[in-house]
Amino acid sequence: MNDMTKLQPMPWKTTVDESKLPPLPPIPRRRYLDEDFYQLELKHVWRKVWLLVGHETEYEKPGSYRLLDLDLAPVVVVRGKDMKIRAFLNSCQHRGATVLKEKEGCAPVMSCQYHGWTYSLEGKLVGVTQPDTFPHLNPGDYDLPELRCEQWGGLIFINFDKEAQPLREFLTKSVLDRYSPIFESPLRVVWRHAWDFNCNWKLPTDAFREAYHIETIHKKTVFQMIDCQRATTDMNHNGHDTITVPYWPKQAMQEGEWDAIPVLSKLAPLPLAATPEFTANVIEPNIFPNFSMAFQGVGFPIFSFWPVSVDRSRVEVLWLGVDWGDAPKSAEWETLIAGSSIVAEEDLGNLMSIQKSLAADPDKGIPLATKEIAIYQLHAEIDRLIGPENIAPELRVPDILRDFYA
Amino acid sequence: MKPDEIADLKRRFDIEFSRSETGEYPAAFPALPPVPVGRYTDPRFYELEQQHIWSKSWLIVGHAGELPEPGCWKLWNRAGFPALIVRGKDMKIRAFYNSCRHRGASLIRGTSGTTKVLDCKFHGWTYDLAGQLIFVPAEHEFPGLDKAANGLVPLRCEMWGNLIFVNRDMDALPLMQHLGKAAEQLVDFDFDKRRICAILPYDLPCNWKIIMDAFQESYHLDATHVRSVAPFLDYRGSVIEMWPNGHSALTVPGRRELSKLGDQFVLDAGSKSDDPRHELTRTANISFTIFPNIIGTCAEFQFPMLAFWPTGIGTTHVEIIITEPQDCPDMDPAIAKTTIERFAAVMQEDMSNVAAVQESFDCGAVREIQLGYLERRIYQFHEELERRIGSQNIPPELQIRPMLGAYIEH
Ligand code: FES
Ligand code: FES
Ligand SMILES: [Fe+2]
Ligand SMILES: [Fe+2]
Numbered sequence: 001m002n003d004m005t006k007l008q009p010m011p012w013k014t015t016v017d018e019s020k021l022p023p024l025p026p027i028p029r030r031r032y033l034d035e036d037f038y039q040l041e042l043k044h045v046w047r048k049v050w051l052l053v054g055h056e057t058e059y060e061k062p063g064s065y066r067l068l069d070l071d072l073a074p075v076v077v078v079r080g081k082d083m084k085i086r087a088f089l090n091s092c093q094h095r096g097a098t099v100l101k102e103k104e105g106c107a108p109v110m111s112c113q114y115h116g117w118t119y120s121l122e123g124k125l126v127g128v129t130q131p132d133t134f135p136h137l138n139p140g141d142y143d144l145p146e147l148r149c150e151q152w153g154g155l156i157f158i159n160f161d162k163e164a165q166p167l168r169e170f171l172t173k174s175v176l177d178r179y180s181p182i183f184e185s186p187l188r189v190v191w192r193h194a195w196d197f198n199c200n201w202k203l204p205t206d207a208f209r210e211a212y213h214i215e216t217i218h219k220k221t222v223f224q225m226i227d228c229q230r231a232t233t234d235m236n237h238n239g240h241d242t243i244t245v246p247y248w249p250k251q252a253m254q255e256g257e258w259d260a261i262p263v264l265s266k267l268a269p270l271p272l273a274a275t276p277e278f279t280a281n282v283i284e285p286n287i288f289p290n291f292s293m294a295f296q297g298v299g300f301p302i303f304s305f306w307p308v309s310v311d312r313s314r315v316e317v318l319w320l321g322v323d324w325g326d327a328p329k330s331a332e333w334e335t336l337i338a339g340s341s342i343v344a345e346e347d348l349g350n351l352m353s354i355q356k357s358l359a360a361d362p363d364k365g366i367p368l369a370t371k372e373i374a375i376y377q378l379h380a381e382i383d384r385l386i387g388p389e390n391i392a393p394e395l396r397v398p399d400i401l402r403d404f405y406a
Numbered sequence: 407m408k409p410d411e412i413a414d415l416k417r418r419f420d421i422e423f424s425r426s427e428t429g430e431y432p433a434a435f436p437a438l439p440p441v442p443v444g445r446y447t448d449p450r451f452y453e454l455e456q457q458h459i460w461s462k463s464w465l466i467v468g469h470a471g472e473l474p475e476p477g478c479w480k481l482w483n484r485a486g487f488p489a490l491i492v493r494g495k496d497m498k499i500r501a502f503y504n505s506c507r508h509r510g511a512s513l514i515r516g517t518s519g520t521t522k523v524l525d526c527k528f529h530g531w532t533y534d535l536a537g538q539l540i541f542v543p544a545e546h547e548f549p550g551l552d553k554a555a556n557g558l559v560p561l562r563c564e565m566w567g568n569l570i571f572v573n574r575d576m577d578a579l580p581l582m583q584h585l586g587k588a589a590e591q592l593v594d595f596d597f598d599k600r601r602i603c604a605i606l607p608y609d610l611p612c613n614w615k616i617i618m619d620a621f622q623e624s625y626h627l628d629a630t631h632v633r634s635v636a637p638f639l640d641y642r643g644s645v646i647e648m649w650p651n652g653h654s655a656l657t658v659p660g661r662r663e664l665s666k667l668g669d670q671f672v673l674d675a676g677s678k679s680d681d682p683r684h685e686l687t688r689t690a691n692i693s694f695t696i697f698p699n700i701i702g703t704c705a706e707f708q709f710p711m712l713a714f715w716p717t718g719i720g721t722t723h724v725e726i727i728i729t730e731p732q733d734c735p736d737m738d739p740a741i742a743k744t745t746i747e748r749f750a751a752v753m754q755e756d757m758s759n760v761a762a763v764q765e766s767f768d769c770g771a772v773r774e775i776q777l778g779y780l781e782r783r784i785y786q787f788h789e790e791l792e793r794r795i796g797s798q799n800i801p802p803e804l805q806i807r808p809m810l811g812a813y814i815e816h
Contacts, residue, residue: 073769074762089771095619096766096775097759114620114759116629129629130642133779135431145771 016234016373016404024376026365028395029358031379032200037395038310044386045289046072050150050157050170052291052304053077055320057154057188058104059085063121066104068158071308075147076100076110077156080121087149087158088123093142110144119144152176153183171287172236174406179285181271182295186323190299191337194316197348199355201290201313202378205305207347208284208292209374211245217346221339224248226282233374237405239288239381241374244281267298267332268322286374288381298322299333301340311355315348377401407594407683415686419643419659426642431779436809438785440774443767444804445788446613451804452719458795460485462575463698464584466713467491469602469727470568472518473499477535480518482572484715484723489561489572490514492524494535501563501572502537507556524558533558567597587816588653588696594683595704599732603708604746606726608753612760614699614716615787616767617724620756621693621701621712622787624658625780630759634752638667639691646783648814652697652790654783659690667691679706695783697790707734708742710749720764726753786810 031037053068054077065078067090074090076099088110090098097114100107109126110119118127123144128134148159150167157167168176197204207213211231214223226245235241272278272295283295291304299321306314319337324330358366368376379397388396407415425432445451467482468491479492481504490504490513504512511528514521523540525532532541537558542548562573564581566589571581582589589597610617620626624641643659660667666688679688684706686692692704702711708730715723728746730737766772777785789808797805 073771074765089766089769091762091766091769091771093772094776096763096772098762112629114630114763115626129625130426130778130780132426132429132431133625133781134776135437135779137776142776 016232018370021370021373021404022400024368024370024373024400025398026367027376027379027397029362029364029366030395031397032202032355032358033310033362034395035310037391038200038307040386040390041382042072042307044390045382046307047160048164048385049161049289050159050164050167051289052155052287052302053087053158054156055154055187055189055318056085056151056156057323058192059156061106063106063108064104065100065107065110067100067102069103070306072160074098075158077149077158078107078110078121082122085149085151085156086123087147088119088144089147091145092117092119093125093144099144117142153180153185154187155183170238172238172240174236175240175285175287178242185271187320188323189318190321190329190333191319192317193341194314195348196308196312196314197351198312199351200311201305201307203351203354204303204313204315204348205286205290205292205378206372206375207351208303209241209243209286209378210369210372211243211284212369212371213347214245217350218343221343221346222282231371233371235374235377235401235405239378241286241377243284243286243374244277245284246281267330268324269298270295270300270322273297286378288378299336301344303344311359315344317344373401407686409682411591412685415645415657415690418645419657419690422645423640423643435779435813438777438779438782438809439807440776441785441788441806442804443773443775444801445791445806446615446764447719447767448801448804449719450801452716454795454799455716455791456486458799459698459791460716461487462573462578462794464562464564464571464573464578464581465698466569466700466711466727467501467572468570469729470499470565470570471601475520477520477522478518479514479521479524481514481516487561487574488512490524490558491563491570491572492535496536498536499563499565499570500535500537501561501570502558503561505559506531507539507558508542513558568600569597584651585653585696586651587649588651588655588694591647591649591655592694592704595706595709596731600729601732602727603730603742604726604728606728606746606750606753608724608726608757609717610722610724610757610760611720612722612764613720613767614714614722616760616763617722617757618695618699618701618714618787619781619784620759622654622656622695622783623781624656625778626756626759627658630755631752634748634755637661638664641780644780648783648786648810650814650816652787652794653695654786655692655694656783657686657690657692665689681706695787697787707731708737708745720768782810782813786814 054066058066059079062079062081065076068075075087076090077085077087079085090100092099092112094115094117097112099110099112099119101113116129120126123146125142128137148164150157152167152171211228214228225247227248228245231243231245233241233243284292286292291302293300293302299319302318302320304316308314380399380401383391383397384399465485467489468480472480473493476493476495479490482489482491488504489501491499491501493499504514506513506526506528508526508529508531511526513524513526523532523534530543531539534540537560539553539556542551562576562578564571566581566585624644627639627641628636638660639658640661641658645657647655687705693701695701699714700711703709708728711727711729713725713727717723788806789810792806
């Protein structure tokens, strides 16, 4: 299986000419530890860019909503009577209690449980308890603050910045061209789950931005299926990239040992599944700042990463598959998800000990291999958004990859 | 309460009810300008409160019953300074900084106890129960030491009935003068003859004023306390009395279809009293605010007083002090337990909003607070903060304008 001479040529050409790459300076550990740097990230990254929050099939009918429990602000995403999905601050404009309390559900209106002010599904203040005691309430002044909310196919994104560029511009033409056929097709949420970790949000994010660890961490699982030695990275503007990892030749795949190999599944294939790129590789796009996915045959998990505090983060997984319409949900999903959870645990199991060891010797740097270039790209993009002049010199990550972005 | 006071409150219920039926804002009452949220979240304002409120106000530190005999002491440190409260040989309760005059070691360690003298464990300087320095080991090493001038540094310590208050400000108004009209109005609740029967502690993730606000208005009764309180009280008839120095009271009448609030609601469970002075605690709910940080709900027998202590700009420790008359026959423990549980359940409803409110304030979702007529006590509270801190010391964007002067009942 490790005999390189038998391998087929790669069908997908990477856009990065690795021989031309400059050496990557180490990443300062304090970027994962420093409260001031974390606050800069919240202000210039998390409050400025588009953040994936879910898929439209989770919002079945008017009034379907989900609360996002973020460190940034309390947010509710809700489908209106007009079927449009909107995002609001979950924050009553009277004295700030929440207008919805359950994590998810379906509500005819949003009604504050403190004094009962009521908002329509479109965020308009429609009911004030004892309006006679508020002489000067101008209609319109106390509607729920709305956030930008746009979609890429079925994926829902929010943005705290009113002035942000449109979502599609942020995603870049190359990302849209490459993956829109998948997201614009009928998909469905198969599974959703979240874990909290005592580590900075960039640690789980990093783990999805390189294939270098596959041979060690995923030796018994993913490594049976794909050949990480031949993984390539191509980078786009705005911090997005794709990691492409070729499957082993068919005969080398150890069928049976790890029985959750989606490519062998009988479920309906994703759009693009039959293209040479997808038949030969697991395709792993990382969309800045906070999500990564691994397309494989019939479905894929989207991992999204959220800051909770400087040394705490949340990882959410949203498994999407081809919509199975009215047919019953296939039992095969269970197997796929169980297999994928094992992999996720392999990835995430390390994180807390990493945070601790970074903190133990905070002035060191993290050296990166060429194969880990997408981690460098993530950090460089964070700095671009914060503005290097706002960052302490010893924490900066200089932008040296510009010329390699497609 | 005297018969004419009771009659007066009942008349005021009627006025509020009929006003609320017409749906008109009370004639001549000013619309309240919005309160800047920075007063809850800005570290500068928090610092001003530390300087001008917590260092200069009368703060409840305990109950005389905790120090029954000469030499009984307790330590108290909820407002940023360590206080030692001790009963002297003359039975008087005094308060001192718990700091030795020699080199500042803490004089007494622990939480409470009994002692004959106050002796410092560092080098052994010793003070009597009235704070006089009485013994200095190797006194000859301190030539010219004037023992009389080196007593413990006192704090103001005064009593409201059995309740002990301290104040760091040596120039503060005497406690009873500070309470003024409030103490007069509450005189029938016999603060000199009550004892503490339980203290329930809570720690909340919000600024101290967010949780206090929740207890200063009845506007939330129907939405927050749907099943627990709303079936008994009708907030539309609420009467608010605003007194000088930031104190106030809120009386919410019982639903008109009920002649008496009943055991399910009042803390006086099992009370068969028909003492005419206490008619309104049986047919309405009376609560009072003592500036800066006490809110109590009156009853003839058991009732709670809540004390709110900031532990940070966004965190608060709440002590619920449940009191009862000293001569109260011991309550059936089963009844006592269920009343306390019922009360704790209502508290839980009140507290369920506060974390979200703090978050809304922190993230800028709410930048100023629009208060309605029924929430005017919250505005009064802010006016008192403004007066104590001094508008000129407050950053302009955090200031409020006094609006309620004409409505204070002297
Ligand atoms: S805080 Fe929502 S109605 Fe008062
Ligand atoms: S500090 Fe108390 S005796 Fe020296
Ligand atoms: Fe992995
Ligand atoms: Fe309440």
